[in-house]
Amino acid sequence: xxxxxxAMGGDFSPQEAVxxxxxxxxxxxxxxxxxxxxxxxxxxxxxxxxPEGLISVVDAREKIEMSDHPATAVRKKKNSSIVxxxxxxxxxxxxxxxxxxNTGAAMAASLLNLGRIPGIARPAIAVPMPTLxxxxxxxxxxxxxxxxxxxxxxFALMGTVYAEAVLGLVKPRVGLLSIGEEETKGNRLVLxxxxxxxxxxxxxxxxxxxxxxxxxxxxxxxxDGFVGNTVLKLVEGVAGALFKQIKDVLLxxxxxKIGAALIKPGLQSLRSKLDYTEYGGAPLLGVRGITIIxxxxxxxxxxxxxxxxxxxxxxxxxxxxxxxxxxxKPEKKKDKS
Amino acid sequence: xxxxxxAMGGDFSPQEAVxxxxxxxxxxxxxxxxxxxxxxxxxxxxxxxxPEGLISVVDAREKIEMSDHPATAVRKKKNSSIVxxxxxxxxxxxxxxxxxxNTGAAMAASLLNLGRIPGIARPAIAVPMPTLxxxxxxxxxxxxxxxxxxxxxxFALMGTVYAEAVLGLVKPRVGLLSIGEEETKGNRLVLxxxxxxxxxxxxxxxxxxxxxxxxxxxxxxxxDGFVGNTVLKLVEGVAGALFKQIKDVLLxxxxxKIGAALIKPGLQSLRSKLDYTEYGGAPLLGVRGITIIxxxxxxxxxxxxxxxxxxxxxxxxxxxxxxxxxxxKPEKKKDKS
Numbered sequence: 157x158x159x160x161x162x163a164m165g166g167d168f169s170p171q172e173a174v175x176x177x178x179x180x181x182x183x184x185x186x187x188x189x190x191x192x193x194x195x196x197x198x199x200x201x202x203x204x205x206x207p208e209g210l211i212s213v214v215d216a217r218e219k220i221e222m223s224d225h226p227a228t229a230v231r232k233k234k235n236s237s238i239v240x241x242x243x244x245x246x247x248x249x250x251x252x253x254x255x256x257x258n259t260g261a262a263m264a265a266s267l268l269n270l271g272r273i274p275g276i277a278r279p280a281i282a283v284p285m286p287t288l289x290x291x292x293x294x295x296x297x298x299x300x301x302x303x304x305x306x307x308x309x310x311f312a313l314m315g316t317v318y319a320e321a322v323l324g325l326v327k328p329r330v331g332l333l334s335i336g337e338e339e340t341k342g343n344r345l346v347l348x349x350x351x352x353x354x355x356x357x358x359x360x361x362x363x364x365x366x367x368x369x370x371x372x373x374x375x376x377x378x379x380d381g382f383v384g385n386t387v388l389k390l391v392e393g394v395a396g397a398l399f400k401q402i403k404d405v406l407l408x409x410x411x412x413k414i415g416a417a418l419i420k421p422g423l424q425s426l427r428s429k430l431d432y433t434e435y436g437g438a439p440l441l442g443v444r445g446i447t448i449i450x451x452x453x454x455x456x457x458x459x460x461x462x463x464x465x466x467x468x469x470x471x472x473x474x475x476x477x478x479x480x481x482x483x484x485k486p487e488k489k490k491d492k493s
Numbered sequence: 494x495x496x497x498x499x500a501m502g503g504d505f506s507p508q509e510a511v512x513x514x515x516x517x518x519x520x521x522x523x524x525x526x527x528x529x530x531x532x533x534x535x536x537x538x539x540x541x542x543x544p545e546g547l548i549s550v551v552d553a554r555e556k557i558e559m560s561d562h563p564a565t566a567v568r569k570k571k572n573s574s575i576v577x578x579x580x581x582x583x584x585x586x587x588x589x590x591x592x593x594x595n596t597g598a599a600m601a602a603s604l605l606n607l608g609r610i611p612g613i614a615r616p617a618i619a620v621p622m623p624t625l626x627x628x629x630x631x632x633x634x635x636x637x638x639x640x641x642x643x644x645x646x647x648f649a650l651m652g653t654v655y656a657e658a659v660l661g662l663v664k665p666r667v668g669l670l671s672i673g674e675e676e677t678k679g680n681r682l683v684l685x686x687x688x689x690x691x692x693x694x695x696x697x698x699x700x701x702x703x704x705x706x707x708x709x710x711x712x713x714x715x716x717d718g719f720v721g722n723t724v725l726k727l728v729e730g731v732a733g734a735l736f737k738q739i740k741d742v743l744l745x746x747x748x749x750k751i752g753a754a755l756i757k758p759g760l761q762s763l764r765s766k767l768d769y770t771e772y773g774g775a776p777l778l779g780v781r782g783i784t785i786i787x788x789x790x791x792x793x794x795x796x797x798x799x800x801x802x803x804x805x806x807x808x809x810x811x812x813x814x815x816x817x818x819x820x821x822k823p824e825k826k827k828d829k830s
Contacts (some may be wrong), residue, residue, distance in 0.1 A: 301680035335722040341718040343638035366726030370734035384682040385672040389703030394731040397625050397707035405759035415755030423743035
């Protein structure tokens with residue numbers, strides 16, 4: 157198993173990407189190909205101890221910045237780390253790619269180099285969503301700002317296959333994000349999507365609302381990429397704001413400071429459970445290759461987790477399973493063809 | 494000042510509506526008209542002590558249930574509490590109406606009985622949003638699942654007038670909810686709305702993202718009602734889920750239980766700061782009358798707060814100010830007419 161890691165992507169690159177690669181090869185049966193500026197990467201690698209031969213470096217001198225326009229940058233910067241990493245997958249030299257860089261560029265590079273799975277109109281980002289009932293999947297988390305009902309049906313299908321193959325769930329429950337439980341509630345997109353989902357052979361459990369997302373009585377929740385991205389960032393923002401306020405409460409008096417010392421370990425573990433950087437990454441579902449998009453703030457452990465996700469997706473033949481699910485035409489409950 | 498309160502609306506009606514009315518007349522210079530089933534209301538009132546003559550009851554035998562279809566129910570149940578309460582405002586017998594019932598029905602009753610302010614295409618619900626930097630306003634919180642860019646511009650205008658008149662802010666900062674700070678990020682609706690807002694004479698500060706909502710470096714945030722309702726419910730859900738998990742941490746061992754006792758008052762005060770029922774209500778902006786929509790779970794204090802909101806909106810002539818702002822044509826920065 158060979159995973160290409162975009163070593164230049166993310167806020168702490170290449171240092172954290174390299175440290176993540178080292179962690180990965182120490183813990184997993186994997187070969188990591190670090191893609192980026194060779195000198196910088198080798199400098200980071202020089203002090204590290206890891207099993208010989210399990211990390212290689214592919215030089216890529218250009219770097220796509222967070223401020224670059226994704227599609228344009230991917231076309232112009234053919235020697236950027238993310239483009240080169242995707243080409244390795246295309247050329248069969250790597251089995252999956254991991255990047256914590258510009259999300260739009262990571263998507264564009266995969267679309268351009270790997271292409272879409274036949275029948276898939278729009279690939280979608282599937283993010284892990286921490287809930288009271290374990291980690292669930294939300295898609296699309298931002299690949300497509302405008303969607304039509306058939307897209308949401310395909311997201312539901314791809315999310316189902318992903319939840320089965322990579323998360324090991326049986327008949328994953330699919331919820332449609334809306335503003336009321338009843339099928340008459342929602343915007344035009346959601347009202348029509350509801351009808352398509354109801355007729356599909358997926359395990360559709362109906363609409364779920366914003367308040368239900370953190371409870372997690374579903375396995376896959378689908379929405380357009382604008383709503384999904386807003387949800388993702390809002391959850392992060394609300395959790396951050398609350399922990400900040402709790403910290404203020406804990407430090408407000410000598411009495412609360414003693415209390416704080418007693419509960420600190422528990423709170424820290426809760427905090428890390430909610431930290432997206434812990435989850436490692438979100439697959440871009442619908443392209444013909446495994447692409448894991450990681451949070452820009454990813455540190456070593458997040459890179460290692462993203463590599464693990466990528467490996468699992470390869471082992472489980474996620475692409476083949478999505479391809480077969482699409483061919484199987486999920487739109488109708490009874491397919492007589 | 495006379496405020497009509499839909500005594501049958503909300504999860505704990507009529508008890509909490511009546512208790513809220515009693516609180517209000519004790520603390521504020523206001524006359525409350527409780528609208529609903531007279532016998533039930535009078536029974537609740539019988540034990541209460543309050544200044545004589547400041548609470549009256551108007552009988553309305555029908556009740557719109559949460560499961561009723563809003564527009565149909567409002568047309569058919571002409572003697573429902575929410576319809577009768579709105580008629581009191583229409584007939585000049587009350588200055589504002591407060592309801593914690595079926596939100597759709599409250600909106601429909603106001604639209605049907607009070608009508609829209611001339612020039613306003615779609616009234617919007619403006620909810621108070623607790624943030625690290627004080628309470629801000631988000632609209633639309635659910636009145637319009639599908640919007641066009643001109644609607645969002647009007648929401649921004651109405652939100653600005655509301656923030657100035659009722660919240661006392663000077664030149665309120667208006668943010669547009671999107672999935673990136675740059676004006677090139679967003680869905681079609683948001684991209685076009687951004688251009689309209691940029692050309693307007695409002696204090697438009699650009700796009701804000703989900704993660705920025707709880708930080709509150711804006712005064713008014715605009716979005717369509719589908720996104721706004723999702724945001725509102727998600728904030729509620731995430732806060733609830735986090736407090737539940739924190740409670741689990743606090744009760745996990747004898748050591749943490751001691752810690753919990755020391756920090757409990759601070760946490761409770763934080764919790765109540767985030768509790769929407771504390772805020773009392775959200776005005777439906779754009780109708781020709783003051784309509785305050787309260788949370789279904791409203792208890793006495795929330796009803797009292799909603800009454801206070803309504804009073805303030807009346808005192809500040811919110812309707813007149815919105816009307817004049819619409820006539821003033823906010824679309825252009827330089828209005829040469």
